[in-house]
Amino acid sequence: xxxxxxxxxxxxxxxxxxxxxxxxxxxxxxxxxxxxxxxxxxxxxxxxxxxxxxxxxxxxxxxxxxxxxxxxxxxxxxxxxxxxxxxxxxxxxxxxxxxxxxxxxxxxxxxxxxxxxxxxxxxxxxxxxxxxxxxxxxxxxxxxxxxxxxxxxxxxxxxxxxxxxxxxxxxxxxxxxxxxxxxxxxxxxxxxxxxxxxxxxxxxxxxxxxxxxxxxxxxxxxxxxxxxxxxxxxxxxxxxxxxxxxxxxxxxxxxxxxxxxxxxxxxxxxxxxxxxxxxxxxxxxxxxxxxxxxxxxxxxxxxxxxxxxxxxxxxxxxxxxxxxxxxxxxxxxxxxxxxxxxxxxxxxxxxxxxxxxxxxxxxxxxxxxxxxxxxxxxxxxxxxxxxxxxxxxxxx
Amino acid sequence: xxxxxxxxxxxxxxxxxxxxxxxxxxxxxxxxxxxxxxxxxxxxxxxxxxxxxxxxxxxxxxxxxxxxxxxxxxxxxxxxxxxxxxxxxxxxxxxxxxxxxxxxxxxxxxxxxxxxxxxxxxxxxxxxxxxxxxxxxxxxxxxxxxxxxxxxxxxxxxxxxxxxxxxxxxxxxxxxxxxxxxxxxxxxxxxxxxxxxxxxxxxxxxxxxxxxxxxxxxxxxxxxxxxxxxxxxxxxxxxxxxxxxxx
Numbered sequence: 001x002x003x004x005x006x007x008x009x010x011x012x013x014x015x016x017x018x019x020x021x022x023x024x025x026x027x028x029x030x031x032x033x034x035x036x037x038x039x040x041x042x043x044x045x046x047x048x049x050x051x052x053x054x055x056x057x058x059x060x061x062x063x064x065x066x067x068x069x070x071x072x073x074x075x076x077x078x079x080x081x082x083x084x085x086x087x088x089x090x091x092x093x094x095x096x097x098x099x100x101x102x103x104x105x106x107x108x109x110x111x112x113x114x115x116x117x118x119x120x121x122x123x124x125x126x127x128x129x130x131x132x133x134x135x136x137x138x139x140x141x142x143x144x145x146x147x148x149x150x151x152x153x154x155x156x157x158x159x160x161x162x163x164x165x166x167x168x169x170x171x172x173x174x175x176x177x178x179x180x181x182x183x184x185x186x187x188x189x190x191x192x193x194x195x196x197x198x199x200x201x202x203x204x205x206x207x208x209x210x211x212x213x214x215x216x217x218x219x220x221x222x223x224x225x226x227x228x229x230x231x232x233x234x235x236x237x238x239x240x241x242x243x244x245x246x247x248x249x250x251x252x253x254x255x256x257x258x259x260x261x262x263x264x265x266x267x268x269x270x271x272x273x274x275x276x277x278x279x280x281x282x283x284x285x286x287x288x289x290x291x292x293x294x295x296x297x298x299x300x301x302x303x304x305x306x307x308x309x310x311x312x313x314x315x316x317x318x319x320x321x322x323x324x325x326x327x328x329x330x331x332x333x334x335x336x337x338x339x340x341x342x343x344x345x346x347x348x349x350x351x352x353x354x355x356x357x358x359x360x361x362x363x364x365x366x367x368x369x370x371x372x373x374x375x376x377x378x379x380x381x382x383x384x385x386x387x388x389x390x391x392x393x394x395x396x
Numbered sequence: 397x398x399x400x401x402x403x404x405x406x407x408x409x410x411x412x413x414x415x416x417x418x419x420x421x422x423x424x425x426x427x428x429x430x431x432x433x434x435x436x437x438x439x440x441x442x443x444x445x446x447x448x449x450x451x452x453x454x455x456x457x458x459x460x461x462x463x464x465x466x467x468x469x470x471x472x473x474x475x476x477x478x479x480x481x482x483x484x485x486x487x488x489x490x491x492x493x494x495x496x497x498x499x500x501x502x503x504x505x506x507x508x509x510x511x512x513x514x515x516x517x518x519x520x521x522x523x524x525x526x527x528x529x530x531x532x533x534x535x536x537x538x539x540x541x542x543x544x545x546x547x548x549x550x551x552x553x554x555x556x557x558x559x560x561x562x563x564x565x566x567x568x569x570x571x572x573x574x575x576x577x578x579x580x581x582x583x584x585x586x587x588x589x590x591x592x593x594x595x596x597x598x599x600x601x602x603x604x605x606x607x608x609x610x611x612x613x614x615x616x617x618x619x620x621x622x623x624x625x626x627x628x629x630x631x632x633x634x635x636x637x638x639x640x641x642x643x
Contacts, residue, residue: 010407018406019602078636219494220501255635257626262634264624269634271624277424301494304425305466311425311490339636361636 001044002074003037008084021212029091029210034350034367041073041368066391069376072353072369078362079261082332082342083252086278089316089326090213095349096325098209099195102202106194107172109201117165119197122384124159127193128152129389136356144185151178151186155193171198188348196386209349217315219301226300226314227291230284233321236329237281238288248282249335251275263339263361279333283313353388400607409438409606412619413448419621420456422486429490429526433519436526438606439598440554442564445611450567451485451516452618460484460515466491475511482569485516489523492574496529499576508575517572518564521546524574525554531577539568547590549582552598555590 009017020026045068052060085092131149136142158164158177167173171194178190195202230238242248245267253271255262266272277283287310294303300318304311320326328342338360347355352365370388404412414431418424434444454460461481467474475491477483488511495509514520517536524532525548534546544563546556558564581587608615624630 008407010405011411014405016405016407016602080636082636217494218497218501220498253624254622255626255630256620256623257631257635259623260626260635262624262630262636264630264634269630271630274622274624299498301498302466305464305491305494308423308426308462308487308490311423312428313425315425315428343636361634 001040002076003040008080021210027210028206029095030350037073037075037367038371041071041371042373044073045071045373064391064393065373065376066393068373069385070370070388070391072366072371072388074364074366075352076358076362076364077343077347079252079263079339079343081346082339083261083276083278085328085342085346086280086332089215089320090211090323092328093320093323093326094211095209098205099191099349100325102195102198102205103175103191105201106198107169107175109171109198110168112170116197117170119384120193121159123193123196123386124152124156126387126389127189128156130353130387131189133389134354138357141355141357144183147183148185148189151182152189154181155186155190192386196384199383213319215315215319217300217304217311218318219299219304221300221318222297223291223294223300223303224297226303226317227288229317229321230288230291233324234281234284234288234317234327237284237331240281240285240331240334242282242285246335247331248279248333250333250337252278252333266333277312279331280313280316280327281331282333283310284317286310287313287317398609400609401612402608403605404438404608405605406435406439406601409435409444412615413444415622416452416615416618417455417486419618420452420486422455422462426486426490429493429523430486432526433489433522436522436552437564439552439601440593441597441601443561443607443609443611445608445615446561447522447564448516448519449611449614450565451519453614454482454515454567455484455486456618460486462487464488464491471507473507473509475509477513482513482515483511485514485519485523488514488572489520492520493523493527493529496524496527496532496574500529505576508573511572511574513569514572515569516567517544517570518546518558518566520572520574521548521554521556524548525552528552531579531581532574533577533581534572534574536570536572538563538566538570545590547577547582547587550579551595553582553592553594555582555587555592557590559591 007014009015020032026032045063049062131145131152134145136145155174155178158174164170164173174190175194178187182190240247249266251264251266251272253262253264253274253276254260261276264271290307290310300314304314331337332342340357340360340363343363344355347363347365350367352367353369354366356364358364370385372382372385376382410431413434414424414427417427417430422430430448434448437444437447451460455462459481460483461477461479462484463478464475464483464487465478467476473495475483475488492509492511499505499507511520521534524534525546530548530550532548534548536544538544544558546554546558548554
């Protein structure tokens with residue numbers, strides 16, 4: 001079973017998120033959506049069993065539970081995710097903050113237990129198997145996967161050295177080893193291994209991966225203060241030379257076809273006048289220029305009344321300065337921009353696996369592969385399903 | 397009873413109405429404020445397309461202005477349209493909200509705000525209501541000389557002397573006054589008889605959506621200006637999907 005487009009809350013007949021956001025069991029962002037995907041997967045397996053019984057009668061056999069568990073649900077994901085990341089900066093901050101906090105908790109552990117070592121070994125083994133089974137057509141991703149396999153081998157060798165294990169702060173040393181020796185994907189995988197093996201320490205952080213904070217204007221702030229905020233928190237954007245046409249070659253727009261977000265070439269494609277307001281770095285660059293041209297220290301309220309074209313970006317700047325992980329600190333309209341990287345960033349938070357890019361604009365993924373089915377939530381290891389690999393019964 | 401043209405979620409109201417305002421010539425930042433006002437209208441059980449479409453058209457046809465000067469004289473701040481045109485409520489709404497937030501920052505409740513010749517007075521009330529910044533009384537005289545009031549309260553509740561859809565839609569320029577109100581005013585004798593819109597309306601809308609009637613084509617037409625026609629080429633080079641529908 002594969003899902004096609006998955007639309008956001010409130011779109012095409014779906015309920016507004018507000019309808020469920022105050023219920024404790026559905027407060028988490030995308031919790032209900034991912035539960036639905038999980039239920040679809042369960043339904044699919046039940047459907048397979050049903051069809052088999054209908055067609056085979058007494059000869060029908062049930063799926064082996066290990067095979068059922070290994071069946072994930074496919075999804076193809078495109079550009080809609082990129083605008084989401086830009087439009088929900090505080091939420092993105094919360095996601096990344098949870099992940100960074102979790103990592104900091106793990107690496108701060110001075111000592112380790114036999115159980116945590118054992119769990120880390122288990123996940124390292126599973127990850128090695130999982131990545132061995134991860135094969136895609138995309139050349140760039142293939143070379144990244146190959147490098148990650150090598151990184152995992154190095155990690156395994158490091159872990160096999162008793163001297164490394166005897167020392168305190170093992171988790172921090174693993175992280176440092178990965179940072180010094182692994183590819184970016186290898187480093188990220190190492191972080192996942194560290195988090196997965198410390199569920200009890202970090203799982204509660206997921207409760208805070210949601211927000212009701214909106215993007216609000218502070219009109220009483222002085223324009224000088226706003227200028228200082230830009231210098232302090234948006235220096236990454238101000239360093240980009242947007243006078244270079246290549247730095248804003250691309251633009252994002254909504255197509256008439258299904259209101260689908262698309263990615264265009266400003267100098268070759270029609271529609272740049274209808275550009276979506278997503279180019280945060282460029283808008284900050286222009287705002288900074290404008291602020292410098294205003295000699296009086298007026299209030300932000302007066303400034304946006306005189307220059308309403310900056311109202312959107314001013315509101316954003318004033319809000320996100322309080323949330324250090326809120327912005328994608330890059331130029332998303334650069335000629336070299338690859339939207340697929342944004343997609344993967346978001347999908348990683350969904351627990352998507354088997355990332356299979358089909359272009360720079362869309363990817364196939366798998367969700368819930370290896371997740372226990374409802375009758376398999378028994379035993380202490382039912383949540384140790386990260387990095388699933390093909391059960392022996394299939395391989396045989 | 398006539399069937400709605402479409403039923404929208406609050407999220408869809410934000411999406412379509414914000415872009416309809418951009419299509420009519422508003423900056424995106426102000427259009428977002430208009431989107432919030434439209435949600436406030438829809439969440440109150442009213443049809444935001446019916447209420448706002450004339451104002452959008454008026455801006456689109458350059459009958460209303462997005463230029464104004466703001467002056468402060470004693471306890472009164474006055475927003476006056478420039479260029480001899482009526483002032484668009486789509487500009488004046490965010491301006492008054494900014495003024496409210498500035499006053500709030502210095503805990504000043506003594507001042508009041510006057511907007512001269514605003515094209516659709518009720519949309520000022522919608523902007524203030526959507527701000528959810530406490531108790532404010534918004535007053536104006538309609539074209540027949542009747543005094544109209546809206547009182548915003550806590551938790552998104554509001555009261556009004558207006559009755560019937562026509563009054564909410566009334567699009568004729570008037571001077572609008574906005575002043576801070578004591579919370580006790582909400583249950584005072586003056587307001588006790590007036591129609592109340594409460595959070596309950598919002599809960600109903602979250603269950604069933606906002607029905608949008610005959611003005612929907614106007615909103616959609618303006619919204620469509622923000623879309624780029626699709627071609628085979630743009631699908632190939634810019635769409636985040638495969639070439640077959642199953643992707």
